Amino acid sequence: MTVKQLIFPFAFLFLIPLPVSAVSVPPIVSPQWLIKNLGQPDLRIIEISDFAAHSFGGNVPGSVHATKSDWRYVADDGALVHFAPQELQKIIRGLGVNEGDGVVIYYKGQNSDEILGAFYLTWLFHFLGHTNVGILDEGWHGWLKAGGPISETLQKTRTGNFVARPLLALELSTTELDQIRGHYLLVDGRPATHFAGKDKFPANPKYGHIPGSVNQPWQDYMRKNAKGTWYAKAPKIPPLLKRLKINRDQPILLTCFGGTGSAFNYVIFYAAGLTNLRLDDAGLRRWNKRNLVLENPNKQKR
DSSP states (O other): OOTGGGTGGGGGGGGSOOOOOSSOOOSEEOHHHHHHHTTOTTEEEEEESOHHHHHHSOBOTTEEEEOGGGGEEEOTTSOEEEOOHHHHHHHHHHTTOOTTOEEEEEEOOSSHHHHHHHHHHHHHHHHTTOOOEEEETTHHHHHHHTTOOOBOSOOOOOOOOOOOOOOGGGBOOHHHHHHHGGGSEEEEOSOHHHHTTSOOOTTOOOOSBOTTOEEOOGGGGEEEOTTSOEEEOOOSSOHHHHHHTOOTTSOEEEEOSSSHHHHHHHHHHHHTTOOOEEEOSSHHHHHHHTTOOOBOSOTTOO
16 A cells, blocks of 8 residues: 555545435534524534533533543553544433434633534544534634523433444544655644744643644634633634645645644634545654654754
8 A cells, every 4th residue: 555545545435425414514603503503403512611611601502511521531651532433422322412413512611621622522523424513613702792592401311323433534543644744734733832842731741843744723713702711713714724725635634732733623624625634633642652753943942
């Protein structure tokens, strides 16, 4: 198998026939769209927040609650990675999601972790073969701004019949990333100072970035309102794609420190019309644990 054969085969996986849904969810859901479609029998809504915020701070009518940590575990090497597909299927069924449902995901925005968790779950649905999913643009902030209805009650759920049909080629292992990174565009989603080797997350033992990668920080999409609520605004064309004038069919590899920043870029890129995307879930946590090559422009920090 050639290097180019390692990435292109996954494109046809989007052609696999899946159950027809009664409602077609756009990748980026406007509050107006959701207001119009509230009450659709085949629409499920998931809020990413802490349980107190969901229970006592109001919620989108019909929504159920989940957190960023529901979908992942710490591997033996310290990397945060998603559970096996069958375990994810069980969790999603527990939220009342059925095989043919459309899904809308939103976040409260008390912190950036809630937003990262919402974008990560959106990617996970794609990975599990369920692409009829979208994220609410601007989250809870956007919902309130649009005058969306607010519920003070908790949604009762019945176990759904969601079926995981993993599109394995949407994910990229550390080994494969190291093998093919020189042949494709590799986008690092970490903050610009981390990419430049000037700073790093405390859990990251090393400074710098993978040679040949380019930077599209997930923070570029973030905003904060006057009340301190965080939200993400999806651009029509992400800054990096505008600068590089990337062809929509071009394969793109996505990495960051721990997967959620990569998922943020995945959803934004996908909404902009790019579907030839592969995500490194283990990220630089695993890359650095294996002592793989890094490039550090900042000579003062190693």
